[in-house]
Amino acid sequence: MNFAKSILVVLIGLILNAAALAEFGDSKESHGDKPNIIVILADDLGYGDVGCYGASSIPTPNIDRIAAEGIRFTSGYCSASTCTPTRYSLLTGKYAFRQKGTGVAPPNSPSIIPAGTPTIASVLQSAGYKTSVIGKWHLGLGGPNGPDWNGTLRPGPLDFGFNHCLLLPTTNDRVPQVFVENDRVLGLDPNDPLWVGDKSPSEDHPTGITHRNELKMNWSHGHNATIHNGVSRIGFYTGGQSARFRDEDLSDRWIESANQWISNHRQTPFFMLFCSHAIHVPRVVHERFAGATKHGPRGDAIVELDWCVGEIRRSLEANKLDRNTLILFCSDNGPVLDDGYEDSAIEALGNHDPNGPLRGGKYNVYEGGTRTPMIAWWPGKIQPRTSDQIMCTIDYARTAATLAGVQVPPGAFQDSQDLSQVLFDPNASGRSELVQQDNGQAGNFGYREGRWKLLLSNAQRASNVELRLVPTKIPKLQLFDLQSDLGENQNVIDEHRDIADGMLERLQKIIE
Numbered sequence: 001m002n003f004a005k006s007i008l009v010v011l012i013g014l015i016l017n018a019a020a021l022a023e024f025g026d027s028k029e030s031h032g033d034k035p036n037i038i039v040i041l042a043d044d045l046g047y048g049d050v051g052c053y054g055a056s057s058i059p060t061p062n063i064d065r066i067a068a069e070g071i072r073f074t075s076g077y078c079s080a081s082t083c084t085p086t087r088y089s090l091l092t093g094k095y096a097f098r099q100k101g102t103g104v105a106p107p108n109s110p111s112i113i114p115a116g117t118p119t120i121a122s123v124l125q126s127a128g129y130k131t132s133v134i135g136k137w138h139l140g141l142g143g144p145n146g147p148d149w150n151g152t153l154r155p156g157p158l159d160f161g162f163n164h165c166l167l168l169p170t171t172n173d174r175v176p177q178v179f180v181e182n183d184r185v186l187g188l189d190p191n192d193p194l195w196v197g198d199k200s201p202s203e204d205h206p207t208g209i210t211h212r213n214e215l216k217m218n219w220s221h222g223h224n225a226t227i228h229n230g231v232s233r234i235g236f237y238t239g240g241q242s243a244r245f246r247d248e249d250l251s252d253r254w255i256e257s258a259n260q261w262i263s264n265h266r267q268t269p270f271f272m273l274f275c276s277h278a279i280h281v282p283r284v285v286h287e288r289f290a291g292a293t294k295h296g297p298r299g300d301a302i303v304e305l306d307w308c309v310g311e312i313r314r315s316l317e318a319n320k321l322d323r324n325t326l327i328l329f330c331s332d333n334g335p336v337l338d339d340g341y342e343d344s345a346i347e348a349l350g351n352h353d354p355n356g357p358l359r360g361g362k363y364n365v366y367e368g369g370t371r372t373p374m375i376a377w378w379p380g381k382i383q384p385r386t387s388d389q390i391m392c393t394i395d396y397a398r399t400a401a402t403l404a405g406v407q408v409p410p411g412a413f414q415d416s417q418d419l420s421q422v423l424f425d426p427n428a429s430g431r432s433e434l435v436q437q438d439n440g441q442a443g444n445f446g447y448r449e450g451r452w453k454l455l456l457s458n459a460q461r462a463s464n465v466e467l468r469l470v471p472t473k474i475p476k477l478q479l480f481d482l483q484s485d486l487g488e489n490q491n492v493i494d495e496h497r498d499i500a501d502g503m504l505e506r507l508q509k510i511i512e
């Protein structure tokens, strides 16, 4: 190459570089001090289900990597041990037991969040953020009569501060298997209206009972109504054929949408709530993940979830946003094995321990029900470490508001604490107390203060205590010392009545 030619090559290189910089801008500068915030919410993922929390036979390199580069919380919690109340609290910064009807939402549930409620999304939106929710919603849609599936689905996310959504409206073991984009069912043919109900639409409507031998995944309890894609579900539906998705494609569609949305919004600060359906039942992974582990679909779904985390990170890097984006990763409740389908979750478990050192899981208020893998990742801002400070998904709302530099409206985010300092300062303290709830009907609560955990069970029984859905009789009040007994095996209430009494009083005050 002669001299003139090499000068030309260098010049072209410089011009291209400048063009690329101009296109991306220095994202830090163009956002001022406002970081992008992405919450990645897994579904039914247990404390011990990923590598960085002790799983040795399920590869989760992407989750492990953000944990190694960020904060791995050992006392990170979701606020409830089922999906709907945790999601309600994450969005509103309010304990779900404060509002009636926040238990697991049925297919035709109206919107559970009352119109006008400030949410993490609406508050960030008021600070100039663009906001999106992608994935499972499960907080109901529409007015008091429930969703108008063939019309406009309001109130919905657009009324709670989101500029965009691509949703699975309920949860995928419930009908219908369609996407909601913004406020309408995506791809619906008006000549084939979508009908959703609790009763069979006709005597010859095929169900998991009448056509059980044709299912590709058999049900074990419940989940025996309308069949779609070889899987029978909770609830009935007809029509909307052109709008229906394949379970196998859920993660791909959402990641495609998330990456597109991130790229479209790289110039403005943004908030994205990415709600994976993995690893909830029915665990139907994409074909390329089938057999990724020796633990059957439950293990394979964890690998699929991990892939999603890697894709989001790659998208941030590709858009040069990885140094001004905070990712918060967590689960919506603890683990469950057989949750209604015969998917070998129990048979293929082997030595894998979904709740790790904890006891209990989904549906109860032992630690396994709500203590979740929780990771905070923000390269350059967060120093990599493990933290035992208590943080809950309910705190994301106020913490995010502080990071965005915006005032929380009076009366909003009542139970949410600003824990932004915990992200930056290894000496900062997290919560001093936390209320844990189950699905919310029976008045069962966990209450943690430091090393102590009080368990109030008005039902005096709990399900899934040993990761089997058999009800276990438990005392009304128990006290555990998590410092010496993380597995909540030794009820020490008789030795420490005074501590239990004080905690019960404070718990009751918060509940009231």
Ligand code: NG6
Residues within 6 Å of the ligand: 043, 044, 082, 083, 084, 104, 138, 171, 173, 221, 222, 223, 234, 280, 281, 333, 339, 340
């Ligand atoms: C239960 C379902 C379970 C799951 C759960 C909600 C039966 C027998 N069990 O009622 O399969 O759907 O609700 O899970 O129907 S959650 O993670 O969305 O809260």
Ligand code: CA
Residues within 6 Å of the ligand: 043, 044, 082, 083, 280, 332, 333
């Ligand atoms: Ca869940």
